[in-house]
Amino acid sequence: MGSITLKFAFAAALAACLASGTPVASQEISLRAVSAFTEKTTYSRGFELFIDRVNAAGKGVIQINYIGGPKAMPPFEVGSALKAGVVDIINSTGAFYTNIMPEADAWKMAEQPMPELRRNGAYDYMAKIYAEKMNAILLARVVDNTPYHLYLNRQISEAKLSGFKIRITPVYRDFFQALGASVVQIAPGEVYTALERGVVDGYGWPITGIFDLGWQEKTKYRVDPGFYSAELSIVINKDVWAKLSDAQRSVLTKVAEQTERDAEANFAADIQKETKRQEDAGIRAITMGGAEAVEFRKIAYQAGWNGIIAQSPVHGPKLKELFSVKK
Numbered sequence: 001m002g003s004i005t006l007k008f009a010f011a012a013a014l015a016a017c018l019a020s021g022t023p024v025a026s027q028e029i030s031l032r033a034v035s036a037f038t039e040k041t042t043y044s045r046g047f048e049l050f051i052d053r054v055n056a057a058g059k060g061v062i063q064i065n066y067i068g069g070p071k072a073m074p075p076f077e078v079g080s081a082l083k084a085g086v087v088d089i090i091n092s093t094g095a096f097y098t099n100i101m102p103e104a105d106a107w108k109m110a111e112q113p114m115p116e117l118r119r120n121g122a123y124d125y126m127a128k129i130y131a132e133k134m135n136a137i138l139l140a141r142v143v144d145n146t147p148y149h150l151y152l153n154r155q156i157s158e159a160k161l162s163g164f165k166i167r168i169t170p171v172y173r174d175f176f177q178a179l180g181a182s183v184v185q186i187a188p189g190e191v192y193t194a195l196e197r198g199v200v201d202g203y204g205w206p207i208t209g210i211f212d213l214g215w216q217e218k219t220k221y222r223v224d225p226g227f228y229s230a231e232l233s234i235v236i237n238k239d240v241w242a243k244l245s246d247a248q249r250s251v252l253t254k255v256a257e258q259t260e261r262d263a264e265a266n267f268a269a270d271i272q273k274e275t276k277r278q279e280d281a282g283i284r285a286i287t288m289g290g291a292e293a294v295e296f297r298k299i300a301y302q303a304g305w306n307g308i309i310a311q312s313p314v315h316g317p318k319l320k321e322l323f324s325v326k327k
């Protein structure tokens with residue numbers, strides 16, 4: 001009788017642990033993951049590699065259950081789902097969750113690579129904001145050193161966009177508006193249709209990835225130079241992190257470090273390949289001359305920082321100091 005009661009008590013305790021998500025020492029945990037970008041496309045690839053590596057290294061310890069991309073969850077809702085604990089770990093760009101953390105969009109302004117930002121205190125400064133506003137921890141930046149560009153379907157002879165309607169996300173809003181454009185926010189999944197119907201005259205996007213959703217068919221020009229640096233990061237819910245054992249954390253941390261390093265190593269070849277591929281697809285470069293190019297980038301950075309500081313008057317100026325190269 002006594003032994004039955006004991007067994008029951010143990011089973012009840014175990015069931016309670018499972019229900020609350022408290023890890024039992026030897027128990028494998030499974031994290032629910034979503035990406036803000038379409039599965040198996042350029043900006044999900046780093047995350048998918050991370051997941052494969054965690055699932056290989058974490059057998060019996062920690063696994064990631066990849067629910068999917070925008071078909072599973074609208075991209076601009078991924079950040080709030082992470083904060084609320086609806087999902088445990090995400091792949092997104094900061095621009096997609098500015099509604100809860102406006103400062104996340106500042107990653108794009110960083111003029112130095114991640115290792116330097118981790119060294120100089122910029123990462124730690126952002127980490128506090130992630131904890132406070134997103135209830136989250138940024139594990140790894142998986143895209144860096146990849147400039148954004150303006151793509152157009154109408155020729156321009158100077159860096160002015162008055163009379164142009166351009167597809168944006170928060171990444172490009174302040175800059176394109178400073179050039180005189182009228183802007184409309186459109187999720188990547190709806191850009192093709194917007195171009196096809198002539199709803200927009202162009203769009204912002206990084207140098208890589210326009211082939212993923214077929215946009216080369218509806219794109220005539222790319223404006224050079226590029227500006228900013230595309231950011232994609234793997235972010236984990238802080239309550240989930242707090243419940244992980246040291247062994248589980250160690251799998252995530254090691255794979256995150258490796259994935260961030262790999263992203264640093266591979267970007268240059270990818271950029272070269274995709275630039276050539278755009279040329280082969282008939283996309284013509286509108287290349288600004290020396291002084292004009294300098295002015296174009298100056299407007300980009302001024303408008304970008306003004307936007308960040310307007311959204312976050314306390315953290316914005318500090319981030320500008322930490323992210324900019326001292327001149």
Ligand code: 173
Pocket residue numbers: 043093095168169170171187188204205206230231232
């Ligand atoms: O243009 C976008 O949708 C966007 O903001 C972005 C950010 C990072 C990578 C790719 C696109």
